[in-house]
Structures are given as structure tokens and as C-alpha cells.
Amino acid sequence: MVQPELCPRFEQAVGMLSRRWNALIIFSLLGESQRFCTMTESIGISNRLLSERLKELEKEGIVTRDVYPETPVRIEYSLTEKGRALAPVMQEIQRWSQEWLPVQEAVQDEQEPSVR
């Protein structure tokens, strides 16, 4: 019934990072602050989900939202210190992916050789 082992803080961190798109959002903000429309394009996420995720991440103190009342309005999203502190996590994911995942060529019809 109860799950005894796992550290609750670790579980919480994993819960946040496992939420779909969150890792990519954080990664793309590690470089520099970005505006909404730039993020949807570079990440490939829909308006709806990006909006939803950014609100959650802001509430968790990972992302900051700055409004510049220019015309048209400019809204910049950036990472807080707590958010930037996730850089090593992203770096390790990247390192692993470089070492263990194959470079995938353009379009190749995968055909499983002999899976029963």
C-alpha cells in the first residue's frame, strides 16, 4: 500500500521533470529568456500546453514571467535561480543521449529484424 523507499523530494522532482514538455521548456530557457511564440516554435508545443506548463512552473518558482508593454506586447519567460539550478540535470541527460542514443538519419523505414 505505502511506498516506503523513495525520498519524497526526489519523487517530487521527478514528478515535475516528468510532466510532459517540462524538461524541454526548462532546457530551452537555460540559454536565454524567451517569448511565448518563440517557444512554441522551437519546442514544438501547442499554445494551450505551453501556457498551462508555464503557469505551473511559475507557481513552482522555476520560471519567471516578465511583461513589457510594448506593441505588440512582449512577454519574456526566464528561469529563476531554482530553475537554472537544473542545468546539471539537463547536461547529464544530454551527455547520456550523446553516448547511448544512435544518430538517426533522415527517414528510414524501421523494420524489426526478428522479433519473433
Next chain:
Amino acid sequence: MVQPELCPRFEQAVGMLSRRWNALIIFSLLGESQRFCTMTESIGISNRLLSERLKELEKEGIVTRDVYPETPVRIEYSLTEKGRALAPVMQEIQRWSQEWLPVQEAVQDEQEPSVR
């Protein structure tokens, strides 16, 4: 339409790690190989999803499945080298969670009954 920036291998790694439960499954196997029923208890995942995720992770070369025809049958899941190579990622998540997430006390009535 096209997302130009992100490295496809990084995206793939994030996709795998962001799949719900995958990070916890990998983390719990970092210590030692485990059997099915032990994992459902310690992680708090249902049979259905654990079965599904383990099959996916096995297909991706991250997890190995070993059958010991004892009675009752014992099936041990463990990490491949590729899977164990994710240890630094988990370590960095853990480090971040220790530094940035609050220790949450026993039962505190949150206003929002956040049931994820």
C-alpha cells in the same frame, strides 16, 4: 512547423525519461535488480503500467528481464549498461531536489487537494 533548435538525441532521451514512471523505475533498479511485485510496492505503480513500461524499457535496451523458473516463478528486472549510465542523471535530480525542494511535513491541509 519545424522545430529547428533541439538536438534530436536529447529530445529522445527526454521523451523516454519524461514518460510517466520511467525515471522512478530506473532509479529503483539502480540499487539492485528487483522482481515485479517488489517494484509495484516500492514505486506505487499499478501492474498494468509497470508491465507496459518494463516492456518498453526492455525494447529500448535499458532494462533486462531474467526468468528464474522456481516456484512461484521469479522474474528479476535489472538495468543494462545503458540503463546504469543514467545514474548521473538521477544523481543530479536528487541533488537538485535536496537543495531546492522543501521538506514536506506529515499531513498539512493544503487548500488545493492536489491529487496530481
Next chain:
DNA sequence: CCCTCTCAGTTACGATTTGTAACCAACATA
């Protein structure tokens, strides 16, 4: 005044995925 454009979202809704619980098969013991 009306139409159009951009940015930053919302809303509506069908398609996936998840969580829960019940069930199954193999083998062993009582």
C-alpha cells in the same frame, strides 16, 4: 468607423494515456 495584423493566450472537443479493479494461468500446498 471598419478591417487587418501581431502577440499571448483560451476554449472546445476528439484522441490518447492513465488509474483502478477485476480477472487469468501456472505451479504448489492443504
Next chain:
DNA sequence: TATGTTGGTTACAAATCGTAACTGAGAGGG
């Protein structure tokens, strides 16, 4: 025959996601 254990499946409702259309504020054109 009935019961227990392990390692799953199956069925189905609930939650989440993806797509696309829409909104609203402010500026500019005609």
C-alpha cells in the same frame, strides 16, 4: 477440490493531450 503466490491481462472510467478555432488588447491602414 480449495487456497495461495507470482506475474501479468483485460475492461472501463477518468485524466491528459493535440488540434484547431477563437478572443482581446493595441496599432495601423483605408
